[in-house]
Amino acid sequence: MQKPSIRTYTKSKLIISYGAVLLLLCFAVSLGISVGSIPIPLFHVIQILGATIFHYPVPDNIDTSMVNIVMAIRFPRVVLAMLVGCALALSGTAFQGLLKNPLADPYTLGVSSGSALGAVIVLFFGIQLPFLGSFTLPVFSIIMGFLTLIGVIYFSRLVQRNLSVETIILAGVLCSSFLGAVTSLLIALTGDELRQIIGWLLGSVSMRGWAYVELIAPFLFAGLLILLASARELNALSFGQQDARTIGVDVKKHTSLVLFGASLLTGSAVAVSGTIGFVGLVIPHMARMIWGVDHRHLLPLSMILGGVFMVLVDLLARTIIAPTELPIGVLTAIIGSPIFAVIFIRYRRKKVTT
Amino acid sequence: MINVQQLSGGYDGKKVVDDLSFSVEKGKITGIIGPNGSGKTTLMKMINGMLPFQSGEVLIKGKPISSYSAKELARMIAVLPQHAESSFDFTVREAVALGRYPFYKGLLKHSTPRDDEVVQNSMEFTGVEEFADKSIQLLSGGERQRVLLAKALAQEPKILLLDEPTNHLDLAYQMKLMDLLKDWVEGCQLTVVAILHDLNIASLYCDQVLLLDKGKMKAIGKPGDIMDSRMLQSVYKTNLSRQEHPQKAKPLIALVPRHQDERKDLSEIVLEATPETMIFRSPFSLKTMSSAVIGGGYQWANTFVNRHVDKNYNVNDAQKEFEDYLSSLSINPNDTVGMMTAARLQDAGMVSVDEKGVKLLVASTVGTGNAVDAGRSWERKDQPMPIGTINIWIFMEGRLSDEAFVQAMMTATEAKAGALRDYGIKDPVTGTPATGTSTDSVCIASTQNGKEMRYAGTITPAGKAIGKAVYQTVGIAIKNYRKRMLQP
Numbered sequence: 001m002q003k004p005s006i007r008t009y010t011k012s013k014l015i016i017s018y019g020a021v022l023l024l025l026c027f028a029v030s031l032g033i034s035v036g037s038i039p040i041p042l043f044h045v046i047q048i049l050g051a052t053i054f055h056y057p058v059p060d061n062i063d064t065s066m067v068n069i070v071m072a073i074r075f076p077r078v079v080l081a082m083l084v085g086c087a088l089a090l091s092g093t094a095f096q097g098l099l100k101n102p103l104a105d106p107y108t109l110g111v112s113s114g115s116a117l118g119a120v121i122v123l124f125f126g127i128q129l130p131f132l133g134s135f136t137l138p139v140f141s142i143i144m145g146f147l148t149l150i151g152v153i154y155f156s157r158l159v160q161r162n163l164s165v166e167t168i169i170l171a172g173v174l175c176s177s178f179l180g181a182v183t184s185l186l187i188a189l190t191g192d193e194l195r196q197i198i199g200w201l202l203g204s205v206s207m208r209g210w211a212y213v214e215l216i217a218p219f220l221f222a223g224l225l226i227l228l229a230s231a232r233e234l235n236a237l238s239f240g241q242q243d244a245r246t247i248g249v250d251v252k253k254h255t256s257l258v259l260f261g262a263s264l265l266t267g268s269a270v271a272v273s274g275t276i277g278f279v280g281l282v283i284p285h286m287a288r289m290i291w292g293v294d295h296r297h298l299l300p301l302s303m304i305l306g307g308v309f310m311v312l313v314d315l316l317a318r319t320i321i322a323p324t325e326l327p328i329g330v331l332t333a334i335i336g337s338p339i340f341a342v343i344f345i346r347y348r349r350k351k352v353t354t
Numbered sequence: 355m356i357n358v359q360q361l362s363g364g365y366d367g368k369k370v371v372d373d374l375s376f377s378v379e380k381g382k383i384t385g386i387i388g389p390n391g392s393g394k395t396t397l398m399k400m401i402n403g404m405l406p407f408q409s410g411e412v413l414i415k416g417k418p419i420s421s422y423s424a425k426e427l428a429r430m431i432a433v434l435p436q437h438a439e440s441s442f443d444f445t446v447r448e449a450v451a452l453g454r455y456p457f458y459k460g461l462l463k464h465s466t467p468r469d470d471e472v473v474q475n476s477m478e479f480t481g482v483e484e485f486a487d488k489s490i491q492l493l494s495g496g497e498r499q500r501v502l503l504a505k506a507l508a509q510e511p512k513i514l515l516l517d518e519p520t521n522h523l524d525l526a527y528q529m530k531l532m533d534l535l536k537d538w539v540e541g542c543q544l545t546v547v548a549i550l551h552d553l554n555i556a557s558l559y560c561d562q563v564l565l566l567d568k569g570k571m572k573a574i575g576k577p578g579d580i581m582d583s584r585m586l587q588s589v590y591k592t593n594l595s596r597q598e599h600p601q602k603a604k605p606l607i608a609l610v611p612r613h614q615d616e617r618k619d620l621s622e623i624v625l626e627a628t629p630e631t632m633i634f635r636s637p638f639s640l641k642t643m644s645s646a647v648i649g650g651g652y653q654w655a656n657t658f659v660n661r662h663v664d665k666n667y668n669v670n671d672a673q674k675e676f677e678d679y680l681s682s683l684s685i686n687p688n689d690t691v692g693m694m695t696a697a698r699l700q701d702a703g704m705v706s707v708d709e710k711g712v713k714l715l716v717a718s719t720v721g722t723g724n725a726v727d728a729g730r731s732w733e734r735k736d737q738p739m740p741i742g743t744i745n746i747w748i749f750m751e752g753r754l755s756d757e758a759f760v761q762a763m764m765t766a767t768e769a770k771a772g773a774l775r776d777y778g779i780k781d782p783v784t785g786t787p788a789t790g791t792s793t794d795s796v797c798i799a800s801t802q803n804g805k806e807m808r809y810a811g812t813i814t815p816a817g818k819a820i821g822k823a824v825y826q827t828v829g830i831a832i833k834n835y836r837k838r839m840l841q842p
Contacts, residue, residue: 232458236452242435247432248455250424
């Protein structure tokens with residue numbers, strides 16, 4: 001029998017973890033709203049948010065234009081950044097666990113490119129599917145992302161039966177380049193609005209407004225639930241499919257569920273913010289280092305951490321060379337690529353020594 | 355427990371396993387052996403439901419395996435894979451807890467205190483509890499294997515399937531793992547089916563062995579019946595030789611390398627003689643069976659020492675003293691057969707025989723001071739035994755079977771007794787003809803190449819040669835002794 005003290009210790013450790021990361025999120029969000037071309041004091045930010053959420057009048061010392069800036073521009077932007085970060089970190093964690101692959105993330109797997117192509121198709125052909133309305137864009141993105149994922153995995157299987165880390169990444173790169181080229185071709189053919197679409201492709205959460213928050217939120221919620229329902233299976237699958245099967249995991253069902261959930265998250269994120277790479281790679285690693293590998297807690301914790309990270313990166317993107325705004329995807333790639341390299345080297349070294 | 359009926363299956367429509375039928379009893383360890391590609395792993399995958407079969411049926415506890423759900427099956431059968439690696443740093447406890455998966459209920463799959471208890475127990479049983487919170491990636495291969503075993507045990511299975519569980523493990527861990535399994539099988543009435551590469555491990559630990567050859571069942575039965583060198587040779591296409599375990603009633607299989615040893619010729623054996631020692635040195639090793647102080651029993655040796663000691667030699671640990679003595683002569687006791695005698699070495703009789711295809715070299719040293727009639731020795735009172743006085747060394751060319759060694763020993767002893775009778779040596783206590791002396795020794799040393807000699811009884815060519823040479827050398831030695839005694 002496990003000693004009760006150990007149990008309470010791990011339980012309190014969990015409470016502390018969740019508490020700390022949520023606190024960090026609140027801080028990052030407030031900071032994200034507060035800093036900008038017109039700085040708004042942190043205290044005012046909290047007052048405005050509190051007043052709006054709990055429906056009491058904004059104190060007189062705060063300008064209504066300030067309230068406008070916060071509620072119409074900064075807050076939705078920060079929330080969108082947060083949700084995108086959450087979605088990407090979640091899907092990255094799921095991909096890495098499922099494919100036993102520390103280098104997997106929506107971007108390296110090519111899923112982002114697939115979703116981006118889907119989004120570009122919708123945007124430039126002005127497709128509007130019946131019954132879906134404004135959800136046409138994310139749904140199309142998700143479907144394209146999912147198809148890309150299936151394609152990448154199928155292709156890797158053709159190359160090598162056991163789905164080695166390097167093969168999957170290579171297949172992802174291959175798919176990425178191909179889909180990227182198709183996207184570029186589409187853009188070149190249509191000609192106009194080039195700058196805007198390129199900016200979008202590089203990833204941005206600016207000037208999106210609440211509509212986009214509403215677009216991604218339901219998918220994030222659904223994706224989280226789907227993945228959480230397969231958390232124990234993800235633990236088992238990290239030891240390989242065969243091994244998972246021997247302990248009674250319905251591998252087919254849960255693999256499909258996880259792949260679907262992760263595509264849902266990636267597709268909706270790409271639909272609202274373009275391709276933002278490496279968040280899904282870096283954040284799960286950090287989370288795993290801090291909290292261990294148990295997906296039941298790794299998934300939500302790494303999701304929140306992803307939100308924090310994205311809010312801060314967005315903050316950096318719009319302040320570092322203000323008034324010009326850096327595309328957020330550029331910044332995450334600058335931060336993420338070296339980390340990718342380090343993870344790759346460490347992974348190979350470990351593999352050679354064991 | 356497991357019933358396999360006319361089972362066939364494989365990959366991509368090809369038959370790897372063909373028409374197998376056997377059953378596995380509860381509480382027994384069954385080993386599956388066979389060369390690479392004989393279908394062992396395929397069979398295993400079909401038994402644990404991983405691979406659908408083309409025809410036939412696998413019954414687990416009397417019900418077809420397909421009637422179990424994945425979780426039901428996991429509560430019945432656990433699998434210990436050859437190696438399972440995660441790219442992530444799971445702790446040992448987390449990894450072992452995965453074995454509880456089939457017991458979790460509900461959408462969120464909550465664990466109960468009972469789950470924690472089982473995890474704890476299986477970690478304690480396999481001895482991985484001490485590093486419960488360490489990452490499995492920091493463990494050695496043997497430790498990791500035990501973690502996987504703990505995980506399998508956490509499933510509380512009725513059946514455990516193992517695919518080469520001792521692969522990658524050093525000798526001590528192999529034994530530990532198998533001992534652990536045996537304890538577990540005996541303690542909890544569980545059933546184990548294991549693919550084993552090491553025939554000796556299979557022989558030592560299995561209650562039942564299934565021999566597969568090209569997907570078909572060659573034989574099934576007790577290790578003693580399956581470990582038949584001719585059957586194994588035909589399946590493995592390798593030279594094998596069956597031996598018996600020195601302490602357990604189990605056969606052991608020895609590999610025999612194909613490449614032939616260099617020619618071994620008795621004429622290359624050199625004798626160095628001093629008044630204190632007779633040393634036969636051979637450039638090659640000979641298989642020996644002897645009653646010698648050093649290297650007694652079966653042994654391979656290339657140095658043979660007959661040492662003269664004083665009549666009153668009396669040491670508590672004669673073997674230790676002899677080993678030290680050999681080391682002082684720069685002789686390695688591990689390659690040596692060594693005897694002691696109080697007889698004078700210069701009286702030794704030596705004869706070499708080469709007739710009817712039998713080549714022999716025999717040397718004997720004889721002192722008749724303590725002559726005994728073995729048939730009447732029970733009439734003697736118990737008294738301290740003076741050391742051996744008739745030592746017989748027989749070197750021969752040929753490949754002797756174990757029974758030939760024993761028969762050579764008998765023939766030599768009987769020939770010695772004949773010689774003593776003919777030279778009128780009497781047991782001083784009973785006055786009857788002596789058959790030997792109080793502590794005689796014989797060493798049969800054979801080159802183990804060339805002509806096969808299955809028997810060496812008294813009327814076989816080998817036996818006749820041995821009898822003749824022993825009779826002659828003992829006679830020569832007695833005559834030399836008497837001659838020396840008559841000299842002034």
